[in-house]
Amino acid sequence: MLGPKKDVSFKKKEHLKSQKIISSLFTNGQSKVIFPYRIVWRTCELPQPVPVQVAFSVPTRYFQTAVDRNRIKRQMRETYRAHKHQLLDNMSNTDQQLAVMIVFIAKNKRPFSLIQSKMIHCIRFLSNTYTNPHEENL
Numbered sequence: 001m002l003g004p005k006k007d008v009s010f011k012k013k014e015h016l017k018s019q020k021i022i023s024s025l026f027t028n029g030q031s032k033v034i035f036p037y038r039i040v041w042r043t044c045e046l047p048q049p050v051p052v053q054v055a056f057s058v059p060t061r062y063f064q065t066a067v068d069r070n071r072i073k074r075q076m077r078e079t080y081r082a083h084k085h086q087l088l089d090n091m092s093n094t095d096q097q098l099a100v101m102i103v104f105i106a107k108n109k110r111p112f113s114l115i116q117s118k119m120i121h122c123i124r125f126l127s128n129t130y131t132n133p134h135e136e137n138l
Contacts (some may be wrong), residue, residue, distance in 0.1 A: 004122075005046065006012075006085045007049045007085075008081060008082060008085070009081065010077060010080065010084070012082040013048040013049075013053075014048075014052065014053055014054065014084075015048050015049055015054070015055065015101070016053040016054055016055035016084055016099055016101065017055070018046075018047060020048070021042075021044060021047075021053075021099050022055060022099075022101060023030060024042065024044065025040045025041070025042050025101050028042060029041055029042035029099075029101075030042065032125065033105070034104070034106055034111055034118055034121050034125065035106070035118070036104055036106035036114070036115070036120050037099065037102050037104060037118055037119070037122055038063060038102075038105045039100065039101070039102055039103075039125070039126065040100070040101045040102075040103070041098060041099065041100045041101070041126060042098070042099050043096045043097065043098055043099075044096065044097065044098075044099055046097040046099060050097070051091035051092055051094075051096075051097060051098065051127050052084070052087060052088060052091055052097070052098045052099075052100060053097075053098075053099050053100070054080060054084075054100045054101075054102065055100070055101045055102070056073045056076045056077055056080075056102050056103075056104075057073075057101065057102070057103045057104065058072045058073055058103075058104045059103070059104070059105075061114055062106070062108070064121055068109065070114050072104050072108060072109070072115070073104075075112055075115050075116075076102060076104065076115065076119060077120040079115060079116045079120065080102075080119060080123070083084045083119070083120050083123050084123065086123050086124060086127050087123050087127045087130075088125050089127075090127045090131045091120070093131075094130060096130070098126070102119075102122065113119065114121075
């Protein structure tokens with residue numbers, strides 16, 4: 001018998017858009033590099049009643065054309081959308097809200113298989129951090 005159907009959409013309320021929160025992420029947030037990504041996250045009060053809000057960024061410095069930046073962001077969002085349930089399941093057990101910014105730091109395009117596998121690794125890392133909060137200092 002099949003279990004309950006997972007919500008695999010990436011709704012607008014799950015998008016991190018607040019300039020205040022994004023700037024506080026880079027000043028007060030925690031950071032980790034899982035190449036080709038840099039994850040910056042922070043627990044804070046979010047404007048929407050969701051456990052996690054996420055934003056994606058690809059620097060113009062390395063990808064001058066918008067076509068390349070948008071393609072990479074679309075691939076990042078798609079992978080996050082498909083695998084976010086791992087993080088949301090753990091965050092729903094806590095009463096915290098999490099703001100996350102994922103920055104693509106590679107200097108050239110990567111195959112989708114690498115983008116996908118490393119995004120899954122990032123999601124698992126954040127999920128484990130909030131399942132076992134004392135392990136992040138190891």
